[in-house]
Each structure stands twice: as structure tokens, then as C-alpha cells.
Amino acid sequence: MPQRRELIKGSTDHLLLNLLGQQKMYGYQIIKELDSRSDGYFKFKEGTLYPALHRMEKAKLIKGVWEMAPSGRQRRYYQITIRGQELLAQERSQWRDFITAMRLVVGPTSA
């Protein structure tokens, strides 16, 4: 489904900021969490997740820190930064406006 792939690609940063805004997570955990929360809709191509995380870290939207997980393995946990929180707040309001507008347009025909 190329259209779905494009939609996911366009909202990658927003999805990641949203998740990391709730709790710090490591890469593999993010993939599983997105998959389970969206009932498999947001199936990330794993190879694109890490470049996105690193790009966002360079933009100072998130911060990665190596930590020892309860299993004893070292993992790189990502957490949102203040700049990331500010961007997330802006994007959330844009998304809300977008969804409201979509409902107004699509709503009457689907009802």
C-alpha cells in the first residue's frame, strides 16, 4: 500500500515525538509499541527508524542515552527534549485542526 507508506513516512517524526513524550524508549521497543498500539497499522521498516532517531537527535528534538536494561543488556534509550516538547505541542494542534477539517469534509458522505 504505497499511500499508507507515504502517510506513515510523513508522520514519522510526529509519531516518534508522541511516543517519546510519554516515556523514554529504545529502538526495538518503539517498533513493538507502535505496532501494538496501532493494531499493526504503523509497521515501521526497521532500517528507517534508527536514521530517523539519529536525525531527530541531531536536531536536538530527542536525546539518546546508553543505559543498562533490566535484562542486563546495554540499550540506547531516547527521551524527548524541551525543544522536542515544544515542537510536539505545535504539531498536535496542527494535527487536531487537520483532523477536524477532514471530519468536516469527509463526515457527511460517510455518515
Place this chain on the structure above:
Amino acid sequence: MTSQVLTKYLDNIKANLRLDTANENAVLSELVTHLEDEFDDMLESGLSEDEAADACITSLGSVKLIAGKMHEAHSQGSWKQAIMASTPHILFAALFALNWWQGIEWVLVSMGIVLGIAIVGWLHNKPMWLFPWLGYSMAPVLAAGIALLYLPTVWSWIAILIYIPLALWLVFSVTIKTIKRDWLFSALSLLPAPVVVGWFLAVDQAGSGIQISSDYMRDFAPLIALSFLALAGVAAAFIRMRKRWLRITLIAVSQSMLLILVTFYARGQLAIPASAILALTMTGLLLGLFMVDRRIRYHKKS
């Protein structure tokens, strides 16, 4: 990592990352932990080791895709790095703009600064801004060798037998180490070469390579300074660019444009055939760097 297939996959990614050691290690460690987690989950779900390894690789995606995207995520340097990369060009622009080139002490001080900063950068993880400094720091090594050839016979023999092989070995080994990181950084080091050689030929009165006309130098000094300033702009733009194809285009176009401008403003002092030979040599050099890079990466993979 339990599977040979996964180790080979990670080695292939490493060979294509083209990052500095610190970033390379961070990226690989993260991918290793990801693969370990996923591999364990696949085994728990009932797959065999081979099936689990194949599934992990399929999920993570192609080596070229990951390495390319990772490179893109890390390739753009900061403005601080861009300024640092353009500084040696600005330093040489100042030498000519302020006519400091006439005082040997200024030239020596500039060379000392360039060499010192290049050594510090080389010993500290070879940051992106290092490579323009590295290019200038290699120039006196070769120039001293050429100058030795014009000394009395005994010294010439010493130059031929000791200095030149040592200098060539040094330049060769630094170039190979730079290409191992990324051939584009070698190209960035070589960026001033056509401009420097072009102006050198333009001010060389007798065509012998040693009789430089001070009058021509004084005439051309503002233009030489402008050429170095243009190089500073190119170096800064290179550092700020993210896409590889843009960087390749920038290097190729800026070298050709600058050489054309030098030929034009040298007012006939740089003959068009000499300029064409210089352009062809530079193109050959860039292609050579690219081919060596491909060979090194092919060997790393296999």
C-alpha cells in the same frame, strides 16, 4: 552475536557507513542490541537460528538503505564546523589580500598554524573540518622536496634518495587513511590544488617552476585572495550539505569553475592547453580517489 550471517550483515553496514569512529561505533552498537533483541524474540517464536537471522535482516532492511540513511543523518556538519573548514582558505586569502606573502615569517607562521591544527585534528577522531587543513599541510611537504631538487647536486641526490620517497609515503598513507573514511574528504583536501597550481603557473615567469615573478604576484594578489575566499565558501557549503550527490556536484563544478576563472583572469599568463591539462589531471585524480574508495570498501566487505 550468535549468527555468522548477522555478523557479516553488520560488517557490510560498517563498510558503507563512512562515519567517524565515534559515530560508527555508536550506530553499530545500537544495531547490535536491536538484532540481539529481535533474534531472541524470533527464536522464542519457534524459528531456527538461520530462519531467525534471515528474518532479522529482512526486517531491518538492505545494507545500502540503512548505511545511506545513517550517513545522511550524520553527514551534515554544524555551522561551527563549516567555519572551521573554511578558515585555512581564509587564512591564505588574508596572506594575499594583505600582501603578507612577501614576508617569509608570515608564510612560515601560516604554515605552522595549518600544520599544527591538521595534526591536532588528525589525532582527535578526524572531524569533518580537518580535511581542508590537511590539504594545505601536505603542500609544503611536496614543495620542499621540489625545492631540494634545485640545490647543489649532493643535496639533490639526498632529496631523490631520502626525502622524496619519505614525502610520497607520507602523502600516500594520509590519502589512503582519508579515503578509508570517505573519498569525498580526500577530494575536499585537494580542492585548492587546481587554483594553487593554476596561479603558480600564471606567475611562473620562465616556465621552469622556480622563477616566480614578484610583479605578477603583486598584480594577481587580490585575485588570488578572491580565489581562496571562493574556496572557503565551497568548503563551508560542502560541510553543510547532507546529500552525497550534492557534495560530488559541488566539488566537480567548483573546481572547473575556479580553474576557468583563474585562466580568464590570469590574462594569458596561464595558457589554455596548460589549463586543460590541469583540469584533466584533476578529473583523473577525483576518479582515481573514487576507484580506490570502491576497492577499499569491496575488500572490507569480502
